[in-house]
Amino acid sequence: MQIKYWSTELKLAHTWTIASGVATGGGTNLSPVAIVQLSGDDGTIGLGESAPASRYKESVHGALDFLAKVDARKLSFDNIEASMKYLETVAPGQFSAKSAINIALLDGASRKAGKALYDYLGLGFHDKHHVTSFSIGIDKPDIIRKKVLAAEQYPVLKLKVGSPDDKANMAALREAAPTKWVRVDANEGWKTKEHALEMIEWLATDGHIQFIEQPMPAGTDPKDLAWLKARSPLPLIADEAYHTAKDVAHCVDCYHGVNVKLCKNVWVSNAYEELQAARKAGLQTMIGCMIETSILISAAAHLAELCNYLDIDGNILITNDPYIGVTAEKGLLSFASAPEKLGLRVQARS
Numbered sequence: 001m002q003i004k005y006w007s008t009e010l011k012l013a014h015t016w017t018i019a020s021g022v023a024t025g026g027g028t029n030l031s032p033v034a035i036v037q038l039s040g041d042d043g044t045i046g047l048g049e050s051a052p053a054s055r056y057k058e059s060v061h062g063a064l065d066f067l068a069k070v071d072a073r074k075l076s077f078d079n080i081e082a083s084m085k086y087l088e089t090v091a092p093g094q095f096s097a098k099s100a101i102n103i104a105l106l107d108g109a110s111r112k113a114g115k116a117l118y119d120y121l122g123l124g125f126h127d128k129h130h131v132t133s134f135s136i137g138i139d140k141p142d143i144i145r146k147k148v149l150a151a152e153q154y155p156v157l158k159l160k161v162g163s164p165d166d167k168a169n170m171a172a173l174r175e176a177a178p179t180k181w182v183r184v185d186a187n188e189g190w191k192t193k194e195h196a197l198e199m200i201e202w203l204a205t206d207g208h209i210q211f212i213e214q215p216m217p218a219g220t221d222p223k224d225l226a227w228l229k230a231r232s233p234l235p236l237i238a239d240e241a242y243h244t245a246k247d248v249a250h251c252v253d254c255y256h257g258v259n260v261k262l263c264k265n266v267w268v269s270n271a272y273e274e275l276q277a278a279r280k281a282g283l284q285t286m287i288g289c290m291i292e293t294s295i296l297i298s299a300a301a302h303l304a305e306l307c308n309y310l311d312i313d314g315n316i317l318i319t320n321d322p323y324i325g326v327t328a329e330k331g332l333l334s335f336a337s338a339p340e341k342l343g344l345r346v347q348a349r350s
């Protein structure tokens with residue numbers, strides 16, 4: 001097995017701002033990711049991607065440093081479990097770099113099996129059933145209005161909140177899309193339970209809000225989160241608070257559902273387990289993303305059958321995606337036009 005890796009700068013259509021700050025590119029419209037390519041001795045190729053989040057103290061620089069330490073001879077498409085155990089001996093943390101290798105291993109393994117990854121995982125993929133939301137970052141109300149009009153083809157929006165303009169931004173969204181379904185993501189932006197409840201009750205009067213994602217900081221006293229859950233008129237989804245299946249019990253007490261992301265610390269193999277664990281515990285499930293190419297977005301789409309909600313729009317927020325995979329016309333995820341039939345169903349754009 002050989003490994004190649006490189007970083008690439010994704011160009012965002014808009015500067016991406018969320019409650020925890022300008023999330024990418026230091027206020028520019030650039031967001032870096034690292035791409036991994038594994039080549040087996042029989043010529044099988046596997047692609048993966050790392051989109052590290054500063055929220056979890058990870059960076060592309062750190063991911064590349066980690067990848068440089070990996071001895072590819074110890075990786076195998078035929079034994080993913082042992083390969084992942086080896087990666088744990090290379091260095092702790094670096095979850096998004098490990099996720100990139102896990103995805104590349106699964107891409108190669110499913111190609112070798114002659115299957116698309118969703119079939120290799122035993123899940124299948126039902127075209128026309130899976131709708132992704134389209135995210136609108138924090139901005140000024142007049143820009144929000146323009147972004148919402150430009151997103152006309154997407155039936156579900158996700159509005160980022162947690163700024164002093166929350167109510168004005170929601171009003172601007174409604175001017176442009178009066179009755180569209182909206183998911184609201186506070187990204188830990190509401191700091192007291194009273195303020196969070198006031199905002200949620202206000203949002204509930206809209207009538208077309210599906211749920212609220214991570215209303216308060218992940219480290220908030222669970223008693224306060226349980227207080228909020230007991231009173232919230234809208235479902236609450238844990239994102240920054242959900243990392244491993246060990247968090248399921250906490251999330252049952254404090255939230256109605258969980259958002260899994262491949263780069264957060266759950267690569268595809270773990271995400272599969274963690275979505276199943278959450279469903280078993282009666283939690284709603286969602287899969288989300290960072291700013292990513294079609295490699296990571298397609299990898300997440302292969303898990304769609306395990307999710308109540310999909311928020312995998314990172315590749316449609318950028319203007320220079322180097323790969324082709326799952327598409328999201330009118331928000332409907334589809335592999336129907338993907339030229340590649342096996343593995344992740346992703347290939348480089350020519």
Ligand SMILES: [Mg+2]
Pocket residue numbers: 185187213214239240259288
């Ligand atoms: Mg979120």
